[in-house]
Amino acid sequence: MTQWDIFTDVAAILYPIPRPEPGEEDFDGFLAARDQAAEDQQHAVENLRAAWEEGDQDPLIGALATARRAKEEAEQRIRGLLAYGREFVQPRPYTLGDLAAAAGMSISGVRTAYGHRDVAQVADATGAKPREWRAPHPDDRSATA
Structure with missing residues (x-):
């Protein structure tokens, strides 16, 4: 009978060991993925234990955070x-429908998902200039009121 070990359990949840699919043709690829997951689990157990012993961080709460x-x-x-x-x-921009399908969102969700700050961050990251922004910026509304 194995003893309950929260460090091992949390690591197994974070890095599950894959199971072969029936009729899987790339058995070597499966073995490599299985070995990588086992290695990732072992490293996670070590890191979770160290965090607990050194900083008294709960392994489950830390993993959730x-x-x-x-x-x-x-x-x-x-x-x-x-x-x-x-x-x-x-x-032309991508359609709302295409972006919604790719993001797993509704069209209205895509329409409202980002704002001026997100557009500014993309402009900063890419150096690109956005097309004309149609929605008023919240600061613009307060200046006219």
């Missing part, structure tokens, strides 16, 4: 890519 940060960073990248596709691509 890390996953949340990764999610927020991914959401920021999605907003930037959507802004690029709608505001920078010339002569």
Whole structure:
């Protein structure tokens, strides 16, 4: 009977060992992926234990906080890519439908997913100039009121 070990369990959730698909033709590729996942699990166990022993950081809470940060960073990248596709691509932007399908969002979700700050970040990152922005900036509204 194995003893419960939160470090090993959290690592297994973070880096699951893949299972071969029935009739999988690239068995060597599967073996490489399995070995990589096992190695990633071992490193995660070591890092989780070290964080616990050195800083008294709970392994589950730490993993959740890390996953949340990764999610927020991914959401920021999605907003930037959507802004690029709608505001920078010339002569016509990508359609809302194409971007919605690729991002797993609704058309209205794409329309409201990004704002002026996201457009400015894309402009800074790429050096590109956005097409004319049609929506008023919140600061513009307060200046006329």
